[in-house]
Amino acid sequence: MSEVDGPDFDWLAKAILYLDSPRPPNPNHPGVSSDDDLRRALAHEVSTRISVLSAADKRALVAIVLQTGALRSTATGMEEQIRHARLTKRLVSLGLRERVQPITELHSLPAASPLSRIWHYFGNARVDWAGNQRDERKAYMLACLSEIAYLYLTDRELEEDSRLRLFIPSRAGRLLHLQRARFTTDALARSADLPGIAVIQSARFAFFVMRIGGMAVIAVRGTVITDWRDWDTDFDAPKIATPEGAYHRGFFDEARDKLAELVDAVGDAAPLYITGHSLGAAMASILCLLWSGPVKPMTPYVFSSPRFGTKSVAKRLPRYAYMKQGDLVPGLPPKWMGYSDEGADMTIFPNKAPPGSGWQEQLWFRKKLRAHSIEQMRVTLASEIADREFGADCYTTQIAAAIKQMQAKSDELKKAP
Known part of the structure; x- marks a missing residue:
């Protein structure tokens, strides 16, 4: 990602949603996910890219992640409020949100x-x-x-x-x-x-x-x-x-x-x-x-x-x-x-x-x-x-x-x- 091109919100949003997705089971090692190494590397790359974002870019990324998450919850049948709570916790862990603020509709x-x-x-x-x-x-x-x-x-x-x-x-x-x-x-x-x-x-x-x-x-x-x-x-x-x-x-x-x-x-x-x-x-x-x-x-x-x-x-x-x-x-x-x-x-x-x-x-x-x-x-x-x-x-x-x-x-x- 170059400074001229600006932040790749699409990649960041997909990466955050992947980190939030359930870990696939490894049949050879029960209880251990097969993609642990990938997730660790991905989490490090996401944190690095987020660290250079401006406050406005962080707000824009949060909006994209939550909107995409809501669409995915509809497609997968997951209750939207549960998805919102999970994603908010993830955003808090990445430093994009200060604290969990679930919204009741x-x-x-x-x-x-x-x-x-x-x-x-x-x-x-x-x-x-x-x-x-x-x-x-x-x-x-x-x-x-x-x-x-x-x-x-x-x-x-x-x-x-x-x-x-x-x-x-x-x-x-x-x-x-x-x-x-x-x-x-x-x-x-x-x-x-x-x-x-x-x-x-x-x-x-x-x-x-x-x-x-x-x-x-x-x-x-x-x-x-x-x-x-x-x-x-x-x-x-x-x-x-x-x-x-x-x-x-x-x-x-x-x-x-x-x-x-x-x-x-x-x-x-x-x-x-x-x-x-x-x-x-x-x-x-x-x-x-x-x-x-x-x-x-x-x-x-x-x-x-x-x-x-x-x-x-x-x-x-x-x-x-x-x-x-x-x-x-x-x-x-x-x-x-x-x-x-x-x-x-x-x-x-x-x-x-x-x-x-x-x-x-x-x-x-x-x-x-x-x-x-x-x-x-x-x-x-x-x-x-x-x-x-x-x-x-x-x-x-x-x-x-x-x-x-x-x-x-x-x-x-x-x-x-």
Whole structure:
């Protein structure tokens, strides 16, 4: 392998998979493999080649090995999770991964959730989805769709060794992150009786594209903030100038990079709603301004959104914005940096501790976290339209039960040879 040619990922991946494969028995020497010498030489060559790889090349090699291993598990009948556990241990031994981090994919979500009510609102003739008038029933349903985005953790969140889990504005998301788990998109789609949910990921955001009848919804979620450096990037980034005004550079660059892919995914579905919570809400607003598809997006509903641009940019986009008293995020980045709330038709809900919550829930930081919670926003909007069937903890209860049921299987994975 020459430096000019670059690393031979294909050879390295095949070699690692061979080292991970069962040793063929030697009939002449029971219990001793006939290819021990070959494996030792191969392991030495693999280690030598890996030692000169850059961090980016190592990440690329890990992705190739795990993807190829998943394909092989399908072909050989080996359970994919067992294969993943074995390969991860091998990657750890080669210095490509820091520690074993098995990922649990949850394939079913109980029917009793806000997702089960989706057609009650999208199929309700009294809800004018083709019109731009504000409707709290629309706001509730779009908050529900923004919330389920937290049930599918991105590849970055699952694979990255986070140094500090600073802030996840969803209890369900925090529980999944803690357990290194996520619901599959098929499970989420079945719960809502949708044909499918497409997930388009960028480095910092996840875009959930959902077809609901003839219409489409894009629910955007910002990558969970897991590091102080993420916080700095999100709220302290410089602005980027355009003829219409200046945008937050981080949000703008991500929206521009994924715009064409999102336009292709939506096609000519109409009407089109783009929504989101927290950082995803700011991204949803920018996407509405930049959108180049055949169908113009409807007035967006955004929840707990930070500011995304200067006054000349922000006032170009009428939007229905919702927040709770005490939420810090909608005040970022601060106005003294040139950012504006122009164009936002703002609804501010009170932020009260639930009855019987005790003195702990009155603490300043707990009140701030609750004010930015997507579950609390969904429950508050549900109370506005007298739809109070599902409490704030409906997903966390189901997730905890699902993880408990899979605990035995997780123990089996840890013991994988």
